[in-house]
Amino acid sequence: MTRAPLAPFPALRMRRLRQADWIRRLVRETTLTPADLIWSVVVHDGEGKVPVASMPGMSRLSIPDLAAAAREARALGIPALAVFPFIDGVHKDALGAHAADPENLVARAVAAIKDAAPEVGVICDVALDPFTDHGHDGVIENGRILNEATVERLVAQALMQARAGADVLAPSDMMDGRVGALRQALEAEGHTDVMIMSYAAKYASGFYGPYRDAIGSGKLGTGSVENPADKKTYQMDPANTNEALREVALDIAEGADMVMVKPGMPYLDIVQRVSEAFAVPTFAFQVSGEYAMLMAAAQNGWLDEERVILESLSAFKRAGAAGVLTYFAPRAARMLGA
Ligand code: PBG
Numbered sequence: 001m002t003r004a005p006l007a008p009f010p011a012l013r014m015r016r017l018r019q020a021d022w023i024r025r026l027v028r029e030t031t032l033t034p035a036d037l038i039w040s041v042v043v044h045d046g047e048g049k050v051p052v053a054s055m056p057g058m059s060r061l062s063i064p065d066l067a068a069a070a071r072e073a074r075a076l077g078i079p080a081l082a083v084f085p086f087i088d089g090v091h092k093d094a095l096g097a098h099a100a101d102p103e104n105l106v107a108r109a110v111a112a113i114k115d116a117a118p119e120v121g122v123i124c125d126v127a128l129d130p131f132t133d134h135g136h137d138g139v140i141e142n143g144r145i146l147n148e149a150t151v152e153r154l155v156a157q158a159l160m161q162a163r164a165g166a167d168v169l170a171p172s173d174m175m176d177g178r179v180g181a182l183r184q185a186l187e188a189e190g191h192t193d194v195m196i197m198s199y200a201a202k203y204a205s206g207f208y209g210p211y212r213d214a215i216g217s218g219k220l221g222t223g224s225v226e227n228p229a230d231k232k233t234y235q236m237d238p239a240n241t242n243e244a245l246r247e248v249a250l251d252i253a254e255g256a257d258m259v260m261v262k263p264g265m266p267y268l269d270i271v272q273r274v275s276e277a278f279a280v281p282t283f284a285f286q287v288s289g290e291y292a293m294l295m296a297a298a299q300n301g302w303l304d305e306e307r308v309i310l311e312s313l314s315a316f317k318r319a320g321a322a323g324v325l326t327y328f329a330p331r332a333a334r335m336l337g338a
Contacts, residue, residue: 080121183255207289275320
């Protein structure tokens, strides 16, 4: 048998370590386990499960369904749930005042999870958009999202969530100084153990589209000066990468225990840079649009659903993420043989 010489190292064959499953497993550089997953769930105030059209296979959960999900997470070894509320229109206003109401859906959802499975961590989104009638994450004046006025409301919302029993507060609003303000308010009220996972590098992304469906926050404004149609004055420009490092550095200095990059797959370079540059756990959010893309292609028979779910999640581990927020969490955990 003759073979072409593999110059300059005739004995170097990369395929040797790929020849069988046992050796592939042995030399695998990263592993994905259920402990890497944070299950993002949308909760609503009605009964039963309400499918989200733009997110096939995803439903808004009632409070009892959410309790069941918490028990399922525990059984599957998923460490935590991230809760997002679908708020009824009657509770929305320009200021998002209902966000800090101690009887609101989020407060009841946290209590239900803690009651059903106290071992499962609860992460609450700190942001006003589910509660504002305009869908922005802050207080608006003449078309400007006011930073300080918004931070004040975020602090009220976060304190309510901490009192309700949330383990982790995850500010997703991108106002300046909100992590420091939250930390200070938490300490002042004795919530010293409540953790902050900041959405530190959050981009003004088109990939959040289906989420707006899921939480019913409608279409953003008309695009007029008074009514901005995007979040570009507070979320990051998708073209930027150094800016992400500055955002993360600031959030850590202000007291964030963990940071997040969002969206996930289109921003894997940012996940890698952040996780290399800072010694804090870095998470990635596989957002609604990423979920929708994979599911739409799979439903057309264009992608092998189970394969791409696990492959997309493994990519985050390879990039250095400590874990991933994902709507696929229970499915992935089951596939991983939990
Ligand atoms: C709100 C918030 C958003 C998401 C999580 N929190 C949307 C946005 O900022 O417009 C997106 C989640 C997803 O798309 O899965 N502050």
